[in-house]
Amino acid sequence: MDLEIFDRMESEVRGYVRSFPVIFNQAKGSVLTDESGKEYIDFFSGAGTLNYGHNNPILKKKLIEYLNTDGVVHGLDMATSAKKYFMETFERVLLKPRKMNYTLQFTGPTGTNAVEAALKLARQVKGRSNVVSFTHGFHGVSGGSLAVTANEKFRDAAGVSLHNTAFMPFDGYIGPDVDTIAYFERMLEDPSSGLDLPAAVIVETVQGEGGVNVASWRWIRELEKLCRKFDMLLIVDDIQVGCGRTGSFFSFEAAGIKPDIITLSKSLSGFGLPMSLVLLKPELDVWKPGQHSGTFRGNNLAFVTAAQALDSYWSDDQFQNETRRKERIVRDWLENIVHSFPEAGFSVRGRGLIQGLVCDATPELANKIAKQAFAHGLVIETSGAQDEVLKILPALTIEDAQLTRGLELIERSVAEVLKQEGKKSKVLKFGA
Template sequence: MDLKIFERLESEVRGYIRSFPVVFRRATGSLLFDEEGRRYIDLFSGAGTLNYGHNNPVLKQRVMDYLQSDGVIHGLDMATSAKKEFMEAFEAVILKPRGMKYVLQFTGPTGTNAVEAALKLARKVKGRPNVVSFTHGFHGVSAGSLSATANRKFRDAAGVSLGNTTFIPYDGYFGPDVDTMAYFERMLEDPSSGLDRPAAVIVETVQGEGGVNVATLRWLQELQRLCRRFDMLMIVDDIQVGCGRTGTFFSFEAAGIQPDIVTLSKSLSGFGLPMAMVLIRPDIDAWKPGEHSGTFRGNNLAFVTAAQALRSYWSDDSFTRSIQDKETLVRDWLENMVQNHPEAELSVRGRGLIQGLVSARQGLSNRIAAHAFANGVVIETSGAHDEVLKLLPALTIEEDVLREALDILDRSVAQAVADEPADRQQAGARVIKFGGKNR
């Protein structure tokens, strides 16, 4: 596989190509094919951008029809038929059935721009600069969103100080016996805690990049209560785990909460086209015209596919039920891997179709991912130490393809364990510890 042109001309910043060193030529559904015709099952889904699979035929047809009709492609924030169609579908299919009232802000087409807009608006509304984020949180890599991102690797690349953010322990950070919401509440109550009064709290209900850390529903409910009590806006970053990834369209629905602001991107367009949006409680929509701008804040082709995805998959609860069925299948299979490979010191965590196979053994998850790719499965790792093998299959993946991928992962675990020297297998590889406890 010839990668010389990428090595010669592309910046050293390139990342995923190093984990998946082939040239991909085409893709359909949950399958990728390289230039040599080799087939791969995709459990990565563009880091959660392809919830409906590659080249979904229903959405692809809408793209082709729209292009053939000379529909507007670039429209800034002007009114277009494509935007009108999306807004009507989003209101009818998503907002009204859930009793939600939000206005829609279309930002530049990346998730980090949606987060930038959300943070700017919160500070504007409350007149306070400080924002609370959480340990292991990831919200983007532009300056404002990077300030709310916890991972040192990303923060060190900024080149400037990153302020106006206070990090609070996420649910389970110190293990199951420590209530981090009680800690946060005490910090807010105490005028000598050193916590500058926050304008907002930004949170992922499931931390994807952070290691598939799942907040309990009670913890999320308590967070909303604190936001109301202490006059903070609640921002839910649903960029990776929204659009059905946890089973419901929004990841926070099961908790019964209604955030003040929600950020969406990744699978919002449904087709891998760049699109980002901020949902804003109407009474805090304090923007002046053009105050948060961007040349590409009107991707009309993405509006077209996004509207079609809503109508095709979210008009009733059948899609949610299918995701729940696949969640059960994946979870059972992963739990069997834990039992089948006790020497690997594995555990499982996740919600819906974002599931993590966690290893306390240093480097094991990366070796599993490498074997999986060699065996024909594309999958990534996450977490502070890359200790989590993160499964992000398309929500539309066929059951037989999913079972094949899980079987390959099972074999890849065995291969990765066999790679370890005998003395490490007997003594145990270095155990990664979090908060003084193994997780």
């Protein structure tokens, strides 16, 4: 596979092509095909952007129909028919059935744009600059978003000091028996703790990039209570784990909370088209006209596919029930791997169709398993502070046979890597 043009012309910053060193030229459903004709099952889904699979036929049909009518493609924040229909559908399918009342702010084109707008708005509303984020949190790589991102790799690339953020321990960070909300509360209560009263708290209910760390429903509810007690806005970043990834459309629904601000992107358009959105309680809408802007905040093609995705998949409970059924398939398979290879010290965590095979005992195993799986025809990535988690992120629409085949490839790759590692260990022991 000739990657010479990429090596010669593209910046060293490129990342995923190093993990998947082939040239893909076709994609359908949960299968990617490279230029040589080799097929790969996709357990990556564009980092969570393709919850409905590649070239979803329902969404593609609607998109082509719209293009054939010469519908508006680029609209800034002007009123268009596509935008009107998206908002009507969003209200009808999502907000009204859930008794949610939010104003919509279109920030496009990517998730970090939504986070930037949410942080800026929270600071305006409260008149305070400090924001609390959490250990292992990831919220984007532009200035404000990067300041609330914990990962050292991303922070080191900033080139400037990252201020106005304090980090608190996420649920389980200090161990299962430590109540990190109580710790956070003590910091807020103590005027000599050094913690400036935050304007807002930003949180992912499941930290994808951070290593598939799952907050309990109790922890999330207690966090909301803390925000109310200390007059802080609660921002839920649902960019990767929203849009059905955890089962329900919004990842926090089972907790029964009402965030002040919600950020959405990735799979919002449903078709891989750039789109991001901020949901804010109406009383927080203190923006002056044009005060926050962006050339590509009106991607009408994304509005068309996003509305169709909502109509096609979220008008009843069938789709989320299917996601939960597939969750059980993945979870059971991963738990079986844990029990089948006890010497590896694996564990499993996740919610919905974001699941992680955790290699805490030997972090480097995760990347070796991912590499071996790719050689067998499975696209899968790792996450976590040390890339110690094999992250399973298939399309929610994946067929059972493809899902099972992908899980088989993971199990095969685990067995092969552990066998190779065992041979190395014996050689080292003999040499010693």
